[in-house]
Amino acid sequence: MSLRRTIEDATGLALTDADVGRALRELFPHDAAARAAHAPAPGTPAFDALLDLLVVPESWMFRDPAVFEEALRFVRARLADRPDARLRILSLPCAGGEEPYSVAMSLMRAGVDPRQCAIDAFDLSHAAIARARSGRYTRNAFRGADLAFRERHFTHADGHWTVNADVRAYVRFAQANLLELDAAALAGRYDLVFCRNLLIYFDEAATRRAAAVLAALLADDGLLLSGYAEAPALCRNGFTTQGARQVFALRKETDATAEPVPAARPRARARTVPPQPAPVAPQAPPARARATPQEQLAQARRHADAGHLAEAEALCRALLARLPELADAWFLLGAIDEAAGRIRAAERCWRRCTYLDPQHYEALCSLALLHEQLGDSARGASFRRRAAQAYERRGGAA
Numbered sequence: 045m046s047l048r049r050t051i052e053d054a055t056g057l058a059l060t061d062a063d064v065g066r067a068l069r070e071l072f073p074h075d076a077a078a079r080a081a082h083a084p085a086p087g088t089p090a091f092d093a094l095l096d097l098l099v100v101p102e103s104w105m106f107r108d109p110a111v112f113e114e115a116l117r118f119v120r121a122r123l124a125d126r127p128d129a130r131l132r133i134l135s136l137p138c139a140g141g142e143e144p145y146s147v148a149m150s151l152m153r154a155g156v157d158p159r160q161c162a163i164d165a166f167d168l169s170h171a172a173i174a175r176a177r178s179g180r181y182t183r184n185a186f187r188g189a190d191l192a193f194r195e196r197h198f199t200h201a202d203g204h205w206t207v208n209a210d211v212r213a214y215v216r217f218a219q220a221n222l223l224e225l226d227a228a229a230l231a232g233r234y235d236l237v238f239c240r241n242l243l244i245y246f247d248e249a250a251t252r253r254a255a256a257v258l259a260a261l262l263a264d265d266g267l268l269l270s271g272y273a274e275a276p277a278l279c280r281n282g283f284t285t286q287g288a289r290q291v292f293a294l295r296k297e298t299d300a301t302a303e304p305v306p307a308a309r310p311r312a313r314a315r316t317v318p319p320q321p322a323p324v325a326p327q328a329p330p331a332r333a334r335a336t337p338q339e340q341l342a343q344a345r346r347h348a349d350a351g352h353l354a355e356a357e358a359l360c361r362a363l364l365a366r367l368p369e370l371a372d373a374w375f376l377l378g379a380i381d382e383a384a385g386r387i388r389a390a391e392r393c394w395r396r397c398t399y400l401d402p403q404h405y406e407a408l409c410s411l412a413l414l415h416e417q418l419g420d421s422a423r424g425a426s427f428r429r430r431a432a433q434a435y436e437r438r439g440g441a442a
């Protein structure tokens with residue numbers, strides 16, 4: 045088996061020979077013969093080092109704030125139900141610790157202490173876990189507008205911010221491969237699982253394997269928080285969205301839930317409508333006369349999130365009539381089309397979006413998933429690669 049296939053089988057990552065070649069050249073910057081002689085075997089330190097060069101450990105604090113709000117709502121409700129329980133949260137993949145530390149900071153603010161709620165945080169990459177344990181970050185880890193949490197929970201020195209001990213007390217880090225976890229030993233262990241921005245790097249088969257492991261780890265009444273672009277893949281593999289609004293919050297599909305979830309609609313929305321920072325009740329259209337395009341777009345999104353597709357579409361179209369080059373509006377219009385079952389129209393909108401903004405990550409993800417669902421896995425894989433590249437570029441530029 046080729047080295048690429050070996051890595052794909054072991055990790056689930058969908059790679060190209062060029063990806064592996066580049067990583068090998070970085071690992072063994074000698075001649076080709078030396079690289080061939082050193083083709084690392086699974087389980088060896090060289091194999092792990094190669095994986096470190098192939099993964100995208102990009103993350104930042106409070107990435108997609110709505111997800112953390114949803115997590116906190118869930119924890120509060122559960123502790124209200126079972127005040128003596130100790131909840132277990134899993135962050136997998138946790139990259140350099142940004143996600144689990146964000147959860148820990150949310151818990152602290154809510155007055156939930158580590159005896160009530162503990163966080164396990166796993167990642168494939170040894171380097172990422174070492175970074176997470178060090179708890180030391182550059183400016184790149186802080187990308188939101190509101191950074192008050194940084195003053196509260198980090199100590200600043202030499203251009204780095206180091207997370208304080210009281211936040212660390214919630215989190216236990218370990219290197220682990222999602223696909224190799226002992227699902228039987230961990231069955232039903234976690235009340236809340238974060239699995240975000242991982243499946244986008246997996247092909248359909250690996251996604252199935254991952255979904256089965258996640259379903260095993262999650263308690264039957266637990267909640268899985270995914271990346272919004274990953275929710276549809278999980279919905280194809282044993283999960284169901286909670287409702288129309290929190291499309292990234294998933295439950296295990298049981299006989300009870302499987303029946304009443306008919307609609308392609310929540311799934312379709314799950315694929316394309318990103319989580320919004322705060323769920324806000326929709327207001328009546330039209331937008332205020334002096335609303336900026338961004339405000340109008342935000343209002344259209346709120347309508348879409350609330351399932352008011354006609355209002356959302358009307359706002360989008362009005363906006364595009366004035367500003368036909370607004371890529372985000374094309375993306376949203378595509379999401380609305382898809383939610384309404386107009387798949388080809390959705391594809392046209394997303395293509396228009398990527399024509400205007402070739403690095404539009406969400407549109408590239410949506411096109412990848414759409415083509416995969418339509419059975420065109422080659423085209424799906426090509427959009428998936430472009431999405432991964434856009435993702436890396438966007439992270440680097442932020």
Ligand SMILES: C[S@@+](CC[C@H](N)C(=O)[O-])C[C@H]1O[C@@H](n2cnc3c(N)ncnc32)[C@H](O)[C@@H]1O
Nearest residue numbers: 055099100101103137139168169221222240241
């Ligand atoms: C883009 S980061 C996502 C981090 C975080 N969840 C977030 O959303 O910001 C993707 C991470 O997945 C990890 N990863 C890739 N394949 C994995 C696997 N099979 N098991 C566990 N982690 C994996 C990588 O090492 C990388 O750190």
